[in-house]
Amino acid sequence: MTLDVLYFAWLRERIGAPRERVETSAATVRDLVAELVARGDRHAAALSDLGAVRVAVDQALADLDAPLGDAREVAFFPPMTGG
Amino acid sequence: MRVIVQPGVFDAAALMQGFxxxxxxxxxxxxxxRGDDGLVALEIEHYPGMTERALQDHAQAAVGRFGLADVLVVHRHGRMEVGEPIMMVATAARHRRAAFDAADFLxxxxxxxxxxxxxxxxxxxxRGWVSAKDEDEAALGRW
Known part of the structure; x- marks a missing residue:
């Protein structure tokens, strides 16, 4: 399936792009992370500490074991700091 | 109920008209x-689409939980200077306790x-990105 993968804040800076389109057969977010890490050093560095990364699947907060199903958009970002 | 996500300074007095x-x-x-440590401005990034939806959902949750008559959430993104407003919440209820609690919850x-x-x-x-604070995470446990 084709997924839009979005990055925010320092993840965006480390990846070097705000979004990318990926072809994937990943079943879960964790599987997708493994595929992204294999893309190169920037991805590996940005996604090295998953404890510091939050995830949204189709704009809803999710965890690493969330199934991707027929998701269209997955976002990775640091813990949120609004307010 | 009203949720506003915008880059520019908002006019709180105008937004509160009739609220x-x-x-x-x-x-x-x-x-x-705040101008702590020589800070001159803040820059806030958001997730267009998700941010608006998340604010809507949570404002709605506050209405249900505290029996609010109305709720307003305004949050800016982009660059903002020291002294400028970042965000505001307003809650309207029958009695003060619900209005205070709902604002605190939001x-x-x-x-x-x-x-x-x-x-x-x-x-x-x-400078760097602001780190999430443990006390902010812990504060959610109150609700």
Whole structure:
């Protein structure tokens, strides 16, 4: 399936792009992370500490074991700091 | 119920015109950019689409939980200077306790669950991204 993968804040800076389109057969977010890490050093560095990364699947907060199903958009970002 | 996500400074007085008319209690909270450690501005990134949806959902949850007559959430993104408002919440309820509690609930949630990320800007230029605070995460446990 084709997924839009979005990055925010320092993840965006480390990846070097705000979004990318990926072809994937990943079943879960964790599987997708493994595929992204294999893309190169920037991805590996940005996604090295998953404890510091939050995830949204189709704009809803999710965890690493969330199934991707027929998701269209997955976002990775640091813990949120609004307010 | 109204949720606004915008880059520019908002006019709190104008937004409050007629807000909560007929309710017994209105509480407003406004967060301002603090000039700690020589900070000159903040830059806030958001997730267009998700941010608006998340704020809508949570404002709706506050209405249900506290029996609000009305709720307003405004949050800026982009660059904002020291002293400028970052965000505000307003709640209207029959009695003050519900209005205060709902505003507090919304703020605790905004701090650690709304898709915004802050970066500090000093006179020398951009500094690092602001780290999430454990106390903000812990505050959510109150609800």
């Amino acid at each position: 909560g008319a007929g309710a017994g209690a209105v509480v407003t909270f406004t967060g301002l950019v 703020m605790d949630w905004l701090k650690s669950r709304a898709p915004f990320w802050k970066r500090e800007i000093g006179p020398e230029g951009p």
